[in-house]
Amino acid sequence: MSRNFQSLTEDSFFSYDKRMTQKNANYVSLINSIAAVVIAVAVFLLPVFFLTNTTEFFIFPKQILIITITFLLLTLYCIKSLIERRLTFVKNPLNLPIATFAIIVLFSSYMSPSSIPSVPQAIFVVGCALLFFAITNIVQEKQNFKIILLSLLFGTLIATILSTLASFGIHLLPFEVTKNELFNTFGSSMQMIGFVTPLLILSIVVFLVNYRKRGPVVFRTPLITTHAIAAILFSVSIGVAIYQITSARELPVLLPFDHGFQLALASISQDASRMLPSFLFGSGYGMFSVIFTKFHLASFNALPSWSLTFAYSSSFVLELIATTGILGILSYFFIIVKFVRSHERMTISPLFLSVAAILILSFLIPFSFPLVALIFILMALYIVSLKISKKAKSVEEIVVSLVTNGGFLEFNEPTSKKSSAVLPIIFTVLAAGFIAYVLFFFMSREGFGAKGLYHYVVADMTFAKSLQPEALTDGQETYDLQIRAIQTYPYRADFYRIFSQINLALATNLVNSQQDAPTVSEDIQEAILQQLQQAINASRQSVIFAPESALNWRNLGQIYRNLIGVGQDAEQFAIASYNQAIALEPTNPALRIELGGIYYQLNEYNLAQQQFQLAIELKRDYANAYYNLGHTLEEKGDLATALQQYQIVAQLVTNDDKSIELINQEIATLQTRIGEEGTSTTPDETVEPTDETELNLSDDQIQFPERNPREEIQGPPGEGDNVESPITPAPTETSTD
Numbered sequence: 029m030s031r032n033f034q035s036l037t038e039d040s041f042f043s044y045d046k047r048m049t050q051k052n053a054n055y056v057s058l059i060n061s062i063a064a065v066v067i068a069v070a071v072f073l074l075p076v077f078f079l080t081n082t083t084e085f086f087i088f089p090k091q092i093l094i095i096t097i098t099f100l101l102l103t104l105y106c107i108k109s110l111i112e113r114r115l116t117f118v119k120n121p122l123n124l125p126i127a128t129f130a131i132i133v134l135f136s137s138y139m140s141p142s143s144i145p146s147v148p149q150a151i152f153v154v155g156c157a158l159l160f161f162a163i164t165n166i167v168q169e170k171q172n173f174k175i176i177l178l179s180l181l182f183g184t185l186i187a188t189i190l191s192t193l194a195s196f197g198i199h200l201l202p203f204e205v206t207k208n209e210l211f212n213t214f215g216s217s218m219q220m221i222g223f224v225t226p227l228l229i230l231s232i233v234v235f236l237v238n239y240r241k242r243g244p245v246v247f248r249t250p251l252i253t254t255h256a257i258a259a260i261l262f263s264v265s266i267g268v269a270i271y272q273i274t275s276a277r278e279l280p281v282l283l284p285f286d287h288g289f290q291l292a293l294a295s296i297s298q299d300a301s302r303m304l305p306s307f308l309f310g311s312g313y314g315m316f317s318v319i320f321t322k323f324h325l326a327s328f329n330a331l332p333s334w335s336l337t338f339a340y341s342s343s344f345v346l347e348l349i350a351t352t353g354i355l356g357i358l359s360y361f362f363i364i365v366k367f368v369r370s371h372e373r374m375t376i377s378p379l380f381l382s383v384a385a386i387l388i389l390s391f392l393i394p395f396s397f398p399l400v401a402l403i404f405i406l407m408a409l410y411i412v413s414l415k416i417s418k419k420a421k422s423v424e425e426i427v428v429s430l431v432t433n434g435g436f437l438e439f440n441e442p443t444s445k446k447s448s449a450v451l452p453i454i455f456t457v458l459a460a461g462f463i464a465y466v467l468f469f470f471m472s473r474e475g476f477g478a479k480g481l482y483h484y485v486v487a488d489m490t491f492a493k494s495l496q497p498e499a500l501t502d503g504q505e506t507y508d509l510q511i512r513a514i515q516t517y518p519y520r521a522d523f524y525r526i527f528s529q530i531n532l533a534l535a536t537n538l539v540n541s542q543q544d545a546p547t548v549s550e551d552i553q554e555a556i557l558q559q560l561q562q563a564i565n566a567s568r569q570s571v572i573f574a575p576e577s578a579l580n581w582r583n584l585g586q587i588y589r590n591l592i593g594v595g596q597d598a599e600q601f602a603i604a605s606y607n608q609a610i611a612l613e614p615t616n617p618a619l620r621i622e623l624g625g626i627y628y629q630l631n632e633y634n635l636a637q638q639q640f641q642l643a644i645e646l647k648r649d650y651a652n653a654y655y656n657l658g659h660t661l662e663e664k665g666d667l668a669t670a671l672q673q674y675q676i677v678a679q680l681v682t683n684d685d686k687s688i689e690l691i692n693q694e695i696a697t698l699q700t701r702i703g704e705e706g707t708s709t710t711p712d713e714t715v716e717p718t719d720e721t722e723l724n725l726s727d728d729q730i731q732f733p734e735r736n737p738r739e740e741i742q743g744p745p746g747e748g749d750n751v752e753s754p755i756t757p758a759p760t761e762t763s764t765d
Contacts, residue, residue, distance in 0.1 A: 052111050059108045063101055064172035067163055070097040071176055071405055072183035074398060075223060076190070076213050080203050083492045086215035087397050092485055094401050095155040099463050101162035106459050109452035114429035118164045120411045121370045121422050125362040126404070130157035132359050133313045136352045139305050140312025144471065144519050144573045148484055149314030151466055152397060156404040163408035168425075170416050174251065177409060181258050184227050187213045188265035191220060195268050210272060217269040218280055219396050222389050226406060228262040230382035231255040237376055281333045282394065287324060288342025291316075292349035294323035310353035311576075316341055319350045321578045321613040329617060329647040337579070340394035347394065367407065372419055379410040476518045487517030491526075503534050521574035525583050528566035532587060535559035539732055556732065557739060560594065563587050564741055571608075572745050581609035582619065584744060589626055593734040595741035602626055605744050617643035617650050625725070628660055636660045651680040655691070655723050667702045674698060677723070687723050 070093065079089040109115050117123075130153065137143055137150035167173055191212035193200060199207045214220040234255045238246045246252045273280055283291075299306040299322075311319050317339045328334060341347035349357045364387055371380050383406045386399070395403075414420040429451060468480035493499060494509035510527045514520070538556050567587045570580040585605035591598040606623040613619060624639030637660045643653035658673035674695045681687035 055111050056108055059104050059111075060166060060168065060172075063104045063108075063162075063166040064169075064175065066097060066100055066104070067167065068176045068179040070094065070159070072179040074180075074401060074405070075184045075187040078213050080205055081489050081492055083488050083495070085205055086213060088488065090398050090401070091152040091155075094159060094397075095152060095466075095481065098155045098158045098162060099466075101166065102158065102459050102463065105162065105166065106452070106456040109455060110449060113449045113452055114427055115451050115455060116165065116425060116427045117161075118411065118415060119422075119424050119426050120164060120414070121366040122363060122407055122411060123161070125359060125366050126157050126160055126407070129356070129359040129363055130154045132309070132355050133352055136309035136356055137312045137314070139309045140315060141302070142312050142315045142318055142574055142576050145521060146312035146315050147470060148481070150312075151470065151481065153313065153400060156401045159401070160404040160408045163405070164411045164415070167412045168415070173409070173412050173416055178251070178254065180405065180409075181227060181231065181254065184224060185258055185261055188220070188224060188261060191217075192265050192268050195272060212269075214396070214398055216280070216396070217273055218282070218393060219399060221266055221269050222386075222393050222395065222399050223402055224262050224266055225389065226382040226386040226402065228259060228266065229385045230378050231259040231262065233376065233378040233381050235259060237378065281336060283320075283338045283340070283342045284331070285342045285346075287328055288346040290325060291319055291323050291341065292346045295319045295350040296353050298323060306353065308353045308355050310349070310351045310356055313351045313356075315576075316347050316351055318576045318612075321616070322576070324615060326615040326646050329615065329650075334647065335618065340396070342394065343392055344390040344395035344399070363407075367410075370414070370420065370422060375419075377410070377413070379406065379413050382406055383410050471519050473519070479517050479519060483517040484520075487513040487520065487523070490516060491520075491523055503530075503537065506530060507534065519573055521570040521577060521580055524566045524570035524573070525580055528563045528570065528583060528587055531559045531563035531566060532590060535563065535732070553733070557594075560591060560732070561739075561741065564591070564595075568742060568745050575745075576612060578609045578613035578616070578619070581605050581612060581744075582622070585609060585622070585626075588741075588744075589622075589629075590732065591741065592626075592629065594732050594739060595735075596738045597743065598738075598741060599626065599630055601741070601743045608744065615646055617646040617653060620646065621650075621653060621656060624656060624660070628656070628663075628725075631663075633660050633664050637664070649680055651677050651687075652723055654680070656725060658694075659725055662698065667698060671695065671698050671702065681723065690723055 073093055074090060077089055077093050078086045082088050133153050134150045137146040140146045167176060190200060194206065194211040195209050197209060210217065212220045214223060235252055238252045295311055296307045317337050320338045341350060345357065348360055367383060371377065386403055386406060411423060414423040466480055467482045469478040470480050472478040490509055491513035494506045494513065499505045499509060507530060510523065510530060514523050514527060535556050538552060538559065542552060564587055567584040571584055574580050585602045588598045588602035588605055592602065603623065603626055606619060606626065610619050610623065620639045620643035624636040624643070627636035627639060637657065640653050640657035640660060643650055644657065647653065654673045654676045658670040658677070661670035661673065674691055677691045678688060678695065681691060
């Protein structure tokens with residue numbers, strides 16, 4: 029093939045003798061060796077790597093690991109291409125579907141209403157896709173392939189051994205987080221089983237195939253013996269994990285499949301504000317928790333896990349449908365179809381069966397990031413095995429270069445003609461731009477500037493430090509560290525939400541410290557107001573950056589509620605915030621209880637009664653809803669009906685001695701009030717006891733000194749509100765002790 033570009037002379041800066049010198053060949057060989065070592069280290073560390081200085085110990089460190097290794101491999105590939113003055117890539121059936129999947133995942137995040145929290149999660153998946161391309165294009169020698177595969181096995185073996193020993197009370201690592209019987213480096217026994225199972229199948233098949241060919245003599249081969257030992261240890265670790273799960277007092281909480289399926293369909297068909305984007309691209313990769321709160325049915329409240337918010341769906345496939353839409357799941361099926369068709373008939377490929385196993389698991393269980401990364405790693409190793417064996421015609425190395433021919437530049441494969449460095453230079457510039465973009469620029473909003481993955485990681489570690497016990501004993505240190513984290517990466521809504529609570533706690537401490545003082549000084553009052561204003565600002569920022577998070581709106585409502593009597597229109601702002609939270613999570617009865625509590629506090633008993641009754645309709649065995657409804661009816665003077673509500677509560681909390689004692693006292697008091705002591709009123713319905721036994725009247729709040737006149741405060745953000753300037757430190761001279 030040939031395509032002419034602009035005329036260039038033979039002595040152009042970009043051309044040279046195509047035959048590489050021995051020195052350059054040595055450099056390329058060295059780069060290939062370094063890259064193979066880097067890949068081996070990456071796959072070894074993936075199952076075992078965790079950190080205790082991040083806000084999340086197990087998943088986030090693995091994301092950092094993969095993206096770092098990917099950038100390093102991309103850099104090595106660019107250096108190699110510049111030395112060779114050509115681009116080489118392996119043509120294989122999975123290139124196009126994996127590239128398509130990565131692009132759709134990234135695009136779904138940028139299209140999401142929750143793009144700010146979604147984009148970083150999508151970038152980590154793109155990193156996995158790039159790792160696939162790096163492995164398939166860099167690993168060429170059989171020896172390097174074996175080293176990488178063994179590294180993956182050994183890393184997983186260490187992870188499973190640590191988990192198995194921990195289950196017997198043997199803790200080899202010095203970290204406090206590792207010193208419990210359920211410890212594993214994946215953060216979940218289910219995720220560990222999912223990670224180990226494909227490798228167990230790989231080791232079993234490798235051993236059986238070789239044993240069938242060679243018999244007992246196969247044990248003299250160290251590689252095959254390693255697979256046999258790995259199969260045994262993997263089986264033991266899976267057995268121990270299954271025993272832990274089945275023997276535990278509480279089984280792992282997974283979203284039932286019927287609800288996962290319902291949420292997947294609802295996400296792509298019921299988002300009235302963005303019907304076509306949600307159908308095509310879902311709600312944004314990594315945003316399943318938002319989908320869950322928005323679309324889960326009231327029937328979910330009948331489950332023991334009704335009060336939880338799920339970050340993962342019932343399976344990875346159902347989660348992809350919900351978060352990346354029709355295009356996302358079609359691109360994933362595209363990968364599966366091309367993978368299945370790549371298999372050579374009449375042959376048994378251990379890696380093919382291993383990849384098939386993890387793909388089947390993706391239909392059955394939720395996948396956290398390590399399992400997603402494992403999909404791409406196993407697929408890459410499978411393609412490398414086909415390339416090395418040279419049995420698959422669909423897998424071959426392609427070399428693309430620009431060569432000089434009569435003063436012109438042409439696309440061609442290597443010949444004796446002079447080659448140009450134009451293509452490697454262009455590719456290197458693009459790769460460097462991509463790396464710089466991800467590290468420093470992928471998130472930008474007016475007033476905050478561009479921030480990238482570097483800032484994301486540094487901020488996370490700084491925020492994690494603020495939550496360490498030594499920092500929490502000093503309110504000022506916690507406060508300062510969280511300020512620094514937010515200023516480093518000002519796009520984490522969860523940082524703002526926690527920071528708002530810290531400010532509220534500090535203001536509360538200041539109030540409590542002045543309880544015995546005859547008067548509160550003006551300075552202390554001003555410090556309290558500053559902390560409260562900071563709490564409002566931080567909470568508002570959390571809903572601006574994650575406007576579809578019911579949790580953030582709920583937090584904002586709680587902040588405003590605590591300022592009733594202090595801030596102008598605080599009660600209306602609290603009601604508006606809770607209404608928005610309810611719009612985002614309409615079937616959560618706890619939100620109705622809290623909103624009803626505000627009305628109860630404001631003596632709006634009819635409105636409070638309405639909310640408590642709605643809570644009961646959403647969850648018929650919600651003891652606290654009946655309890656609050658009973659108190660509201662008491663205030664309205666409907667004592668007989670209030671007594672009926674208390675008697676229902678008594679039926680629901682029979683399993684809890686403290687609660688039953690409390691409600692019996694209230695029943696006796698109420699019976700005395702209505703003159704029927706010693707008699708009982710039959711409730712309108714009979715209900716089964718429930719484990720939900722927390723009884724409290726939802727009008728509790730922190731008692732801040734009332735202001736007259738009240739202080740002016742900002743209301744909840746409205747549609748189209750811009751983000752504000754970064755939070756600035758406010759003085760505090762108290763601790764959270």
